Amino acid sequence: MLDANLKQQLQNYLGNLKTPIELVASLGDDAKSAETKELLDEIASQSNKVTVVEGGTNARKPSFDIRRADDHSASVTFAGLPLGHEFTSLVLALLWAGGHPPKVDADVIEQIRNLDGQFDFEMYFSLSCHNCPDVVQALTLMAIYNPNVTATLIEGGTYKDEVEKHDVMAVPAVYLNGEPFANGRMDVKEILAKVDTGASARAAEKLAAKDAFEVLVIGGGPAGASAAIYTARKGFSTGIAAQRFGGQVMDTMGIENFISVDYTEGPKLAAALENHVAQYDIDVMNLQNASKFVPATQKGGLHEVLFDNGASLKARSVIITTGARWRQLGVPGEEEYKNKGVAYCPHCDGPLYKGKRVGVIGGGNSGVEAAIDLANIVGHVTLIEFDSQLRADSVLVDKLKSFANVEIVTSAQTTEVTGDGKKMNGLVYKDRDSGEERKVDLDGVFVQIGLVPNSEWLKDSGIDLSDRGEVKIDERGATNLPGVFAAGDVTTVPYKQIVIAMGEGSKAALSAFDYIIRTEPAEEIAAAAQAA
Incomplete structure (x- = not known):
């Protein structure tokens, strides 16, 4: 699961643990559960202050709690494997649960401890999302330092049924007490500003x-x-x-x-x-x-x-x-279906569209780079450019044209994002040469049209x-x-x-x-x- 280099790094980090911690595993008979058990065992093998406890009762299998051995309220839950961009988040969760002080201002910790009320967070992330770690780490910190805060951090690739049930089409996606709370990158101070009524x-x-x-x-x-x-x-x-x-x-x-x-x-x-x-x-x-x-x-x-x-x-x-x-399209349907198919970050949200049809609007460097990234993940990419030719660097254009699952449409003015009321299902564009309107069926669209x-x-x-x-x-x-x-x-x-x-x-x-x-x-x- 972890290569020799990562194990050595992990061993060095875990040397900073002040108190023992437990990894409470809720596992099934599936392959993901076996991978989770392997990861937990490898973590525990790097420190005598880490113990794996099997028989967890979390309904999500696989999942595991990281908790302080002498204070079970100081805990956070991961559902799925927090690897990729989230490996750092996993390490920090281990350290913070084990008493190693976080590198945040003392007044932030005090603000977390003084939060009044019950805050049950659920957050969906993808392993390729570079915006997600800030949110994962912020919620982890809050859950460990306030017993009235719980945080369940869910890897969307493992729990695709939940992602589809909640119509999660952009990550990070955060729910508080069962209700939508926020989408997008947030650090701990931003989250505290939303839940702490006296912060402003x-x-x-x-x-x-x-x-x-x-x-x-x-x-x-x-x-x-x-x-x-x-x-x-x-x-x-x-x-x-x-x-x-x-x-x-x-x-x-x-x-x-x-x-x-x-x-x-x-x-x-x-x-x-x-x-x-x-x-x-x-x-x-x-x-x-x-x-x-x-x-x-x-x-x-x-x-x-x-x-x-x-x-x-x-x-x-x-x-x-x-x-x-980011400049918005300013067309009907864009605002209505934002985070419901209309997205702006292909790195974060691209994996949610694996095998599906997506569009990219914009033929500059950002748009072409987005289309290249998505072509490696999704089923098909339609790139739509207002101008008569792509404006990106030639090396990027050549690379884009090498993909068999990419269609390039130029001289096209996007006029509408369509949907079924819950999520988008396509867009309409006008051919600027003929004046004809055309509809493209899509599961998502990434807007990359400048600033x-x-x-x-x-x-x-x-x-x-x-x-x-x-x-x-x-x-x-x-x-x-x-x-x-x-x-x-x-x-x-x-x-x-x-x-x-x-x-x-x-x-x-x-x-x-x-x-x-x-x-x-x-x-x-x-x-x-x-x-x-």
Whole structure:
């Protein structure tokens, strides 16, 4: 089950166990149960503090509980094998159940312990989903540190009947107390914000108590991280306020053009950014969604950013790096069947369509890469492109055309997503050459048609935006307002790439530095005038 290298790593990790743990197995006579028993035995063989207990009573077979031997309430349940992307989650569950402290803030653990009520979570994941581990690990942490929280983490490939019964068409899919709770990547702080009714007010109170920053970065993606590092290195008091640290990089799988790194994955890069930022005195304020920008009334004054929770922050200079999000089709049926056949992440949700017919909308690099990935999993892929030809790199187009189960349709405008009320069953497109409408029967569709800048909060702020909503900047990353800069995918800079965003973030930071050292604070000017 585990190769020699993984066994050695596991043995090293399990050396950190503080207290004994038990693996309580609920098994049947099937092959999956035999594999589960083999995995549990191999884990137990790596530490004398791990014991396998057979005869578990869970109705899901195979499944197993990881629990502290002296406190059975500190436990989490896996149904199916947590391998692939979830092997790390399995290791962390073993360590946390065994008393090894998690690498999260102490106030997060305290917030988990203070949750009031009963929270029974069920979550479906796939082994190829790179968004799922964050959710698996968050629910595991909550179940181990609060006896009123239970977490059953279900591998969809093993429990296909449940997946079909619940019409799960996108993972991670989380249910709370039997009702749908959330879809998509979430970390523990995001889940706590949804279940802890007082979390928003407490976060707002913390923000309100902060002094003004010299530089405030809005957005925590590659551009925001690089901007904050550069200003912090200049000795400026720096804050990052981000809706989600890592930004859209968290939803990116394979990255092969990040110079000097042959290959990495979005979540790994985001973690590296977070670790780098942590090396400096940077105040990171996550889960903060900016709602309004109020510019300073005079040069050298304090700009103000308001947030959804009612709090605000002030700074002498602001760097806007709020990035962009996936563009939606904007056609009838898309919103109705989102996560019910309409999806945006082929890596996460592709395995749910094994052997089925799916569509991909978009002929750029993202769309063609998605179609290539899906062609290896599903029965058939129909790629639909608005333009008369695919716009992806030729090497990708050539690879796509090598698949026998791929059909490419160009000059096609998608006009509707159809369904039966519960899930989508196809789409309608118009042939742009003939004007004829055609229907394609599909079990799912992946939308890959580009990005929309996250700039709605800047409306009526005085900051110049392009017709597409991008923040207009000059060659220094400066906007039309003194002391306000921008970088990355939210701006008018062409070529939305990670490496470009990082460079633009650094440039905007250096421009902010230059602005601050050359601009006397307005309050000091006012004080001097009053004294005279």
